[in-house]
Amino acid sequence: MITMTKKILLVEDEPTYYKVLQKALTDEGFDVTLASEGKQAILILNRETFDLILLDLIMPGLNGFDVLEKVKTLPNWNNAKILVLSNLGQIEEIRRSVAMGAADHIIKANLSLPEVIEKVKVYLNP
Amino acid sequence: MPLPIQPAENKISWFKAESVSIILALLTLNAFELLRYFSFDYVDPFPFLIVVLVYASFTSYGLITLIITLLYLIDYFFTNNLPSHSFFAYLIVFPFLTILDNLIKFSLQEKFNPTVALNFEKFRSRQEFEKTKREFISMAAHQLKTPLGGMRWNLEMLLGNKSTVLNQSVKATLTEVYASNLKMISLVNNLLEINKLVNNKNSLPTEAVDLKLTIQNLLNDTKYLTHQNQIDLILEAEPDLPKVYLDPKAFHEVLLNLVANAIKYNRDRGKVVVKTRLTGSEVIISVTDTGIGISQEENKKIFERFYRSPKAIEKSSEGSGLGLYLVKLIVESWHGKIWFTSAVNQGTTFSFTIPLVK
Numbered sequence: 001m002i003t004m005t006k007k008i009l010l011v012e013d014e015p016t017y018y019k020v021l022q023k024a025l026t027d028e029g030f031d032v033t034l035a036s037e038g039k040q041a042i043l044i045l046n047r048e049t050f051d052l053i054l055l056d057l058i059m060p061g062l063n064g065f066d067v068l069e070k071v072k073t074l075p076n077w078n079n080a081k082i083l084v085l086s087n088l089g090q091i092e093e094i095r096r097s098v099a100m101g102a103a104d105h106i107i108k109a110n111l112s113l114p115e116v117i118e119k120v121k122v123y124l125n126p
Numbered sequence: 127m128p129l130p131i132q133p134a135e136n137k138i139s140w141f142k143a144e145s146v147s148i149i150l151a152l153l154t155l156n157a158f159e160l161l162r163y164f165s166f167d168y169v170d171p172f173p174f175l176i177v178v179l180v181y182a183s184f185t186s187y188g189l190i191t192l193i194i195t196l197l198y199l200i201d202y203f204f205t206n207n208l209p210s211h212s213f214f215a216y217l218i219v220f221p222f223l224t225i226l227d228n229l230i231k232f233s234l235q236e237k238f239n240p241t242v243a244l245n246f247e248k249f250r251s252r253q254e255f256e257k258t259k260r261e262f263i264s265m266a267a268h269q270l271k272t273p274l275g276g277m278r279w280n281l282e283m284l285l286g287n288k289s290t291v292l293n294q295s296v297k298a299t300l301t302e303v304y305a306s307n308l309k310m311i312s313l314v315n316n317l318l319e320i321n322k323l324v325n326n327k328n329s330l331p332t333e334a335v336d337l338k339l340t341i342q343n344l345l346n347d348t349k350y351l352t353h354q355n356q357i358d359l360i361l362e363a364e365p366d367l368p369k370v371y372l373d374p375k376a377f378h379e380v381l382l383n384l385v386a387n388a389i390k391y392n393r394d395r396g397k398v399v400v401k402t403r404l405t406g407s408e409v410i411i412s413v414t415d416t417g418i419g420i421s422q423e424e425n426k427k428i429f430e431r432f433y434r435s436p437k438a439i440e441k442s443s444e445g446s447g448l449g450l451y452l453v454k455l456i457v458e459s460w461h462g463k464i465w466f467t468s469a470v471n472q473g474t475t476f477s478f479t480i481p482l483v484k
Contacts, residue, residue: 014276016273016276016277016279016280017275017276017279020276020279020280020283021279023283024279024283087268087271087275088268090322108271108272108275109271109272109274109278109311109314109315110275110311110315112278112279112282113278113279113282113283113286114282116279
């Protein structure tokens, strides 16, 4: 059996979140790439593909919704699963991100770190 | 309906606030003037003039600053005395003074006429004001959630099983911090929930809910809360409960609050019974505990925002006083009723209704 290291793109502008997530996910054996804003995420996705994308919504410049829209137009888009990670959690916002193609919408403050890691694992190994 | 604006009161509060500011400015200036007599360090006036002009154009105190500067210039022409460094000290203090002034202004205005302080004229109607207020609370709460959530994950990483760097006493302290952090998150969530409910009472999404299953699941999920005081959780549900139409998240919130309270304010080895009863037009759900009880005098207050019963505070210092308020708002949103019966030191029963007609 060949096991490939799963690649995750973390799109998050808040250092308190991306530092802890990057460390926790790396500790779990994932290959984590960080994009600290939407534009950078699109640039990275132009040349690389990932197994999973963790996407924040509120970011300066290109926000999460913009990224959700843009990824679909990329020539090498591989339909990677996208988990939205945001503190926006009104029903309309959840509906919107799911309608735009997100696999799930996680409200950051309401979920513990182990719960988030667990979700990531479930989405990577269905 | 447009808001009545009272220009007379408006003027009085403005005048008072302004005079307080002027008195403060003069007091500060006098203090520096006194200092000036003891100081012989004179400096070139031109750089400070630029600073003054910048202040003058950016702060609401431009006029006062300009007058003071003019006085210094006149002083300079007639006596050839250059301003001392005390003047620079004044310039440093100036922004703080402005902040203080604004605070005083704000509080004075609020006392005299709250509509002025909130700049009501800007809003064309009360609805518009309410909308802005709602958006503001929602934005503030979301902004609070970002650092709180970041704190949470970082603490969870530190306290997690894999971390061995912490000694026991540090770990114990961090556990306290973590508990407070979680409490703040739930407080912010409650605030958001209340904000939403107060304003869109009738627009909660509804769907068919299987009551018995939902209650059973919730009781299973809350079992971990009962271990410490060995409380028995009992469900006495009618066999054939019809489906009801409401927001499942909101119903969960109501029951969770009542059951968690019943566990928290119970005696050791007590009981919590959740009962459902079907009448012609509604389902009545009641949560009975064997705990400290609520006195009759508190009947009105218990559902008020931020109210906590003295006996409840004695039993547990934790609690925001928002839980039952939120519960009442939700129950009323589906046109239900909520009430309680209680005997001190014997127990309390909270009951609420869900109408069957959609």
